[in-house]
Amino acid sequence: MRNRLDACPGALQVHQAADGPLARVRTPGGILTEHQLRELAGCARDLGSGVIELTSRANVQVRGLRDPAEFATRIAAVGLLPSITHERVRNIVAAPSVDANLVDELDQALCARPDLAGLPGRFLFGLGATGLTPDVSIEGGQLLVDGYPIVGHPLAGHEAGTLLDAAAAFLRLRTDEWRVAELAGGPARIAAELGAGLGARLPPSPPDRPAGLVEALVPLGRLTPNQALELAGLIGQLSAVVRIAPRRTVFVPAPATGLEAAGLIGDPDSPWAGVTACAGRPGCAKALADVQADAARWVPRRHTGLPVHWAGCERQCGLPSGRVVRMVATANGYEERLQ
Numbered sequence: 001m002r003n004r005l006d007a008c009p010g011a012l013q014v015h016q017a018a019d020g021p022l023a024r025v026r027t028p029g030g031i032l033t034e035h036q037l038r039e040l041a042g043c044a045r046d047l048g049s050g051v052i053e054l055t056s057r058a059n060v061q062v063r064g065l066r067d068p069a070e071f072a073t074r075i076a077a078v079g080l081l082p083s084i085t086h087e088r089v090r091n092i093v094a095a096p097s098v099d100a101n102l103v104d105e106l107d108q109a110l111c112a113r114p115d116l117a118g119l120p121g122r123f124l125f126g127l128g129a130t131g132l133t134p135d136v137s138i139e140g141g142q143l144l145v146d147g148y149p150i151v152g153h154p155l156a157g158h159e160a161g162t163l164l165d166a167a168a169a170f171l172r173l174r175t176d177e178w179r180v181a182e183l184a185g186g187p188a189r190i191a192a193e194l195g196a197g198l199g200a201r202l203p204p205s206p207p208d209r210p211a212g213l214v215e216a217l218v219p220l221g222r223l224t225p226n227q228a229l230e231l232a233g234l235i236g237q238l239s240a241v242v243r244i245a246p247r248r249t250v251f252v253p254a255p256a257t258g259l260e261a262a263g264l265i266g267d268p269d270s271p272w273a274g275v276t277a278c279a280g281r282p283g284c285a286k287a288l289a290d291v292q293a294d295a296a297r298w299v300p301r302r303h304t305g306l307p308v309h310w311a312g313c314e315r316q317c318g319l320p321s322g323r324v325v326r327m328v329a330t331a332n333g334y335e336e337r338l339q
């Protein structure tokens, strides 16, 4: 049994990090409008440490907040806090090819269900191929629970309702588990609750890269206010939205000229591709090094094609799945390890 509460940060329930309060703002489907991006840039500059961080679930966070209440007020004014009760459960990842209206429909339906306000802050909804294994998702017209297809449960155009029913089944079955994977026999028990059967588990589908959209890498998933404003201007010109992907990239409609000017990287073979880092110093009290700065210095002399994750201590927060070179800070400097 867990002996601690779900402390997953939100926009209101901020995390007290070593560099001050950290707010995580849910952005369902990773979707941000020009106006929202401009306000986040302003908040990061006026109230925070001057960085907007993209998370591995395509949300955003601002750290070092001097006035968390003012931050909440400002993001609420641009529609980034539509539900006080559900703000930490609006965890929806979506492939960039998924219609934004479907993401919005799911988000609104989720916020309209009082019972689902009790979902853990780590519970994840998915739409389309994102490279992740959400707790409940729809891919190729099929309901999946922790990657297991639920058979004999037709969607019949009710994707949002189906996902919410599966999430409600998890809530009925859980005691203190945060994810379906932690619930013994979870997928089969949820399938039974839905009156359906269970297929064989599927590996996560590779994330899609739809034609008509340009994907740009955000080095270490960190946007400065100026970069965010450049990006906002770019999508404003295109009357479009930006869509953050779980691998901390952004999708914008083609032609997207000006990405390089914003400090973003369009070349998929860039040495920045696949390089990730935890918070490190000064954000994390456990960190033995400023891993973000050290990773940035190292990138120009990168010597491996494998993904590389930099971690400030043995906990290795944010370690991607699969084969990853790990640069782990120790009391005696960094150790390079291969998973």
Ligand code: SF4
Pocket (backbone or CB within 6 Å): 278, 279, 280, 281, 284, 285, 286, 287, 288, 311, 312, 313, 314, 315, 316, 317
């Ligand atoms: S890996 Fe260690 S240093 Fe990095 S964020 Fe996690 S606890 Fe902090």
